[in-house]
Amino acid sequence: MSLGPDEVRRIAWLARVAIREEDIPDYARNLSRILDLVGQMNAADTEGVEPLAHPLELPQRMRPDEVTESDQRERFQAIAPLVERGLYLVPKVIE
Amino acid sequence: MMEWEAVIGLEIHAQLATRSKIFSGASTAYGAEPNTQACAIDLGLPGVLPVLNEGAVRMAVKFGLAIGAEVARRSVFARKNYFYPDLPKGYQISQYELPVVRGGRVTIQLDDGGEKEIGVTRAHLEEDAGKSLHEDFHGMTGIDLNRAGTPLLEIVSEPDLRSPQEAVAYAKKIHTLVRYLEICDGNMQEGSFRVDANVSVRPAGSHAFGTRTEIKNLNSFRFLERALAHEIERQIEVLEAGGAVVQETRLYDPDRNETRPMRTKEEANDYRYFPDPDLLPLVLEESYIEAVRAELPELPDARRARFVADYGLPAYDAGVLTASRELADYYEAVVAAVGGEPKLCANWVMVELGGALNRAGVEITASPVGPEALAGLLRRILDGTISGRAAKEVFEAMWAGEGDADAIIEARGLRQISDAGAIEKLIDEVLAAHPQQLAQYRAGKDKLFGFFVGQVMKASGGKANPKQVNELLRRKLDAGG
Numbered sequence: 001m002s003l004g005p006d007e008v009r010r011i012a013w014l015a016r017v018a019i020r021e022e023d024i025p026d027y028a029r030n031l032s033r034i035l036d037l038v039g040q041m042n043a044a045d046t047e048g049v050e051p052l053a054h055p056l057e058l059p060q061r062m063r064p065d066e067v068t069e070s071d072q073r074e075r076f077q078a079i080a081p082l083v084e085r086g087l088y089l090v091p092k093v094i095e
Numbered sequence: 096m097m098e099w100e101a102v103i104g105l106e107i108h109a110q111l112a113t114r115s116k117i118f119s120g121a122s123t124a125y126g127a128e129p130n131t132q133a134c135a136i137d138l139g140l141p142g143v144l145p146v147l148n149e150g151a152v153r154m155a156v157k158f159g160l161a162i163g164a165e166v167a168r169r170s171v172f173a174r175k176n177y178f179y180p181d182l183p184k185g186y187q188i189s190q191y192e193l194p195v196v197r198g199g200r201v202t203i204q205l206d207d208g209g210e211k212e213i214g215v216t217r218a219h220l221e222e223d224a225g226k227s228l229h230e231d232f233h234g235m236t237g238i239d240l241n242r243a244g245t246p247l248l249e250i251v252s253e254p255d256l257r258s259p260q261e262a263v264a265y266a267k268k269i270h271t272l273v274r275y276l277e278i279c280d281g282n283m284q285e286g287s288f289r290v291d292a293n294v295s296v297r298p299a300g301s302h303a304f305g306t307r308t309e310i311k312n313l314n315s316f317r318f319l320e321r322a323l324a325h326e327i328e329r330q331i332e333v334l335e336a337g338g339a340v341v342q343e344t345r346l347y348d349p350d351r352n353e354t355r356p357m358r359t360k361e362e363a364n365d366y367r368y369f370p371d372p373d374l375l376p377l378v379l380e381e382s383y384i385e386a387v388r389a390e391l392p393e394l395p396d397a398r399r400a401r402f403v404a405d406y407g408l409p410a411y412d413a414g415v416l417t418a419s420r421e422l423a424d425y426y427e428a429v430v431a432a433v434g435g436e437p438k439l440c441a442n443w444v445m446v447e448l449g450g451a452l453n454r455a456g457v458e459i460t461a462s463p464v465g466p467e468a469l470a471g472l473l474r475r476i477l478d479g480t481i482s483g484r485a486a487k488e489v490f491e492a493m494w495a496g497e498g499d500a501d502a503i504i505e506a507r508g509l510r511q512i513s514d515a516g517a518i519e520k521l522i523d524e525v526l527a528a529h530p531q532q533l534a535q536y537r538a539g540k541d542k543l544f545g546f547f548v549g550q551v552m553k554a555s556g557g558k559a560n561p562k563q564v565n566e567l568l569r570r571k572l573d574a575g576g
Contacts, residue, residue, distance in 0.1 A: 014365060016178055016185075053171040053193070053370045059378035060172075065113045065150025068120030069134040076138060077130070086129035087237030090180040093227060 003028045003035070097335070098299035101327045102307075103256035103292060107269055109248045109279040110223065110287040111154045117222050117246035118145030118188065125285055133225070133240035139184035144373055147172075151246035152377065154278035155195050155220050156387045158248060161276055161394055162215050164199030166384050172220075172374040175366045180238050181225035189249075191368040194219035195377065201272070202396060203264040204414060213265050214253030221247050248278070254293070254304070259323035263316050266290050267418075271395050275420045283314050290319055295340070296330045305330070306340040310354055312347050322347035326354050398423055406430065406437035415445055421459045425466050432470030439473060447490050464493050472500035479560055485509040513560045518551070518567050521559065525550045526571070536572065544568070 003011075008027045012019045019027060073086065082089035116123055119136035136143045159166040173191035196218035202210050225240035250269060256262045270288055273279035281288045295307035310326055313319045325347075330340050345354040393401075395417050402413035402423075417423045422444070429440045448469065452459060472493065476486050481504055492503045504510055512518060525547060526533055536543040551564050 014176075014367070051192075053376050054372065054374075056375060058375050060147050060375040062149035062152060063120070063146045065115055065148050066120065067115045067122045069115075069122070069132075071131040072134065073128075073130045076133070076135070076140075082235070084232060084237065086131070087228060087232070087239055088130065088180075089232055089235040090238055092229070092234055092236050093180055 002032045099296045099327075099331050099334075100299045100301070101257055101259075101294060101296050101323070102254045102304060103258075103262045103294045103323060104254040105250075105252045105256070105262060105266060106291045106293070107250040107252075107266065108223075108289040108291075109250060109269075109273050109281075111151050111246040111248055112277065112279055113148055113150040113154070113246055115148060115150075116244035117148050117151045117220065119244055121244065123245050125287075127241055129237075129239040130241060133243055137183075137240055137244040145188060145371075147374065147377065148246060151220060152195070152379075153387055154246075154276070155218065155248050156379065156384060157276045157278055157391060158218055158250070158273065159196035159199065160384070160388050160391060161272055162196075162199030162201055164215060164218070165197045166379065167193060167195050167197055168379055168381075169193065170195040170219075170377045170379075172371045172377070173368045174371045175221075175368055177366060179224070179227075180236060181227045181240070181243065183225070183240065183243065187222060187224065188371055188374070189221035189368075190219035193376075195379075201265065201268050203261065203268050204410075205264065206260060208410070211255075211261065213255045213261075213268075216251045216253050218248050218250045221249055223247050248273075259320045259327070262292060262323055263320045266319060267316060268395075271418055275392055275395055277392075277420075283316075286314070289314065292319065292323055292326075294323055294326050294330070296327055296334065305334075306342050308340065308342065308354075309344045310347055311344060311357070318347060318349050321349070321352055322354055325352060329354065392420070395420075406441070408437060408441055412438075412441045412445065415449075416441060419459070425459050425462075428466035429470050429473070432467050433473050433477070436473065436477060439476070440470075443469060443473060443490075447487065451490075451494050463496060464490070468493060468499055475500055475504060479513050479562075480504065480511065481509050482511050482557070482561060484557065485511065509558070511558045511560045512555055513563060515563065515567060518555070518559050518563055519571070521551050521554045522547075522564070522568055522571055525554055544572070547572070 005024045005028060008019070008024050008031065011031070012027075077083045077086075077088070080088050110123075111117075113123055115121060116137060119134050121134040121137055122132045124132065136145060156166050170190055171193040172188050174186040175189045175191070176186045178185055194217045196215075198217070199215040200212050201215065202212055204210055223242050223245040225238055225243040228237040228239065230237070252265060256265055270281050273288070274281045279287055283289075290313045292310045292313060293307045294310065295305035297303060297305040308326060308330070310322050313322055326345065333340055341356075344357045346357050347354050399410075399413045399417045402408050402416060403410055406413075408416070416426045426440065426444045429444060430437050433440055448459075448462065448464065451464075452462060457463075469490075472486060472489055475481050475489075476483060481489065485504075488507070489500050489503045489509060492498075492507070493500060497503055498506075529547075529550065532543050532546060536547075547568055548561070548564055551568065552559055552561065555564075
């Protein structure tokens with residue numbers, strides 16, 4: 001499987017990763033090799049094999065429904081670029 | 096003119112009523128100062144790991160059992176990837192291929208008295224996102240992450256609904272159910288119970304699905320009904336004009352009663368789901384599921400049927416009284432305190448109490464007149480101390496906090512006259528004062544009977560026992576005396 005430059009740009013956009021135009025051929029080649037590996041795995045006969053959701057053969061542990069966290073807003077917001085009235089401020093998003 | 100049929104499916108997000116979040120120990124209490132209930136896990140800070148809340152799992156299992164669904168012995172959490180500022184991790188933890196609740200049914204009651212089964216495709220656990228505030232922050236957006244990580248149960252119906260009315264009946268049914276189960280407070284204004292609708296139309300009799308649109312922003316049952324009615328009409332108009340419905344998400348605007356397309360993001364959604372490596376599969380033992388089953392309360396359908404069978408109530412009354420667990424509890428407390436007379440109790444709870452609660456905008460749990468107090472009033476109607484009309488006055492006074500029924504009856508002199516001698520005396524006076532009407536009655540003008548009853552009641556200041564007035568008057572007139 002071979003990815004073209006447009007597909008690389010789209011993947012980068014989905015991941016919100018900025019890439020340099022001159023690096024696109026390299027990304028295309030490397031990503032294509034990953035897809036080739038997936039293609040190889042896809043070719044294996046998996047009839048009757050339970051899909052693996054996690055490599056550890058353990059069930060999820062649960063915690064009791066109790067409030068254990070206290071308010072640490074000041075500490076968290078000390079590292080935020082912009083805050084106002086307790087809110088984190090971000091560039092305007094339109095919906 | 097072609098006949099069209101609507102096909103509707105609902106996605107309901109019910110916020111689960113846990114104390115803490117689904118993957119962190121931060122509080123889920125509503126209305127806190129912004130970001131005071133958003134911990135490192137909710138903020139998606141590096142190095143944190145989610146730990147699953149057993150309370151949220153238990154609530155999802157309860158729901159699954161209540162709708163006769165399969166509760167998965169093994170389910171898997173997945174990451175739904177998208178970028179939005181109120182989703183700090185860049186993904187929402189949800190369930191995708193293997194949800195915890197699979198398949199199930201609820202029965203809805205239709206307006207014509209019939210019933211219909213609606214399929215529930217699945218219900219899965221996921222975390223809520225934070226809130227974006229687009230008010231004035233110097234052209235920026237404010238983010239409050241208190242809601243981030245609040246547990247949600249997303250309940251997805253089959254496309255079995257055929258009209259806005261059916262969709263509302265189904266949504267109300269789920270709403271009633273989650274409140275009976277005490278897994279969601281159902282508060283639509285606060286966003287605890289959110290409904291999105293998928294709707295398409297097709298020629299009646301066709302089995303293929305038309306192109307659907309998704310409507311969001313439906314925060315009341317009334318808006319759900321109106322938005323669907325409008326959207327169905329819009330799609331039919333598009334198709335009849337030879338156009339095609341565009342698959343898109345539309346927002347309902349209640350002020351204009353219309354739906355309009357949401358400004359679409361540049362790219363179509365591509366969520367790239369994959370199993371969350373931070374969470375192991377959720378495995379539920381048979382014993383756990385059975386323990387949850389044992390905790391289930393009497394469910395609304397069963398309770399409604401019991402109200403019909405045990406109390407002899409009409410199906411309509413039983414439906415109204417079991418619409419919420421609190422109302423049904425209240426009603427049963429009144430019947431128990433009165434010691435019977437279920438229909439009288441039903442009428443008072445639905446009409447007088449229900450009306451007063453509505454007017455005041457008060458929930459039944461905050462009613463100023465409790466079930467014992469209401470029963471005290473009903474007992475005075477039953478033993479003939481007061482008339483039904485006086486009882487309404489007493490109820491209003493009780494509502495206003497003037498005391499219990501007996502105190503109000505005494506204070507206002509509402510005790511009705513049940514002394515036969517006193518009533519007969521009133522009757523004699525009335526008959527003597529209206530010789531002309533009496534003669535007409537005797538000549539066969541039967542309907543004047545009502546006139547005499549009215550006059551006697553008036554002479555008693557409304558306090559005579561109307562049943563006795565009827566009896567005594569009848570006897571006196573028919574006796575010819």
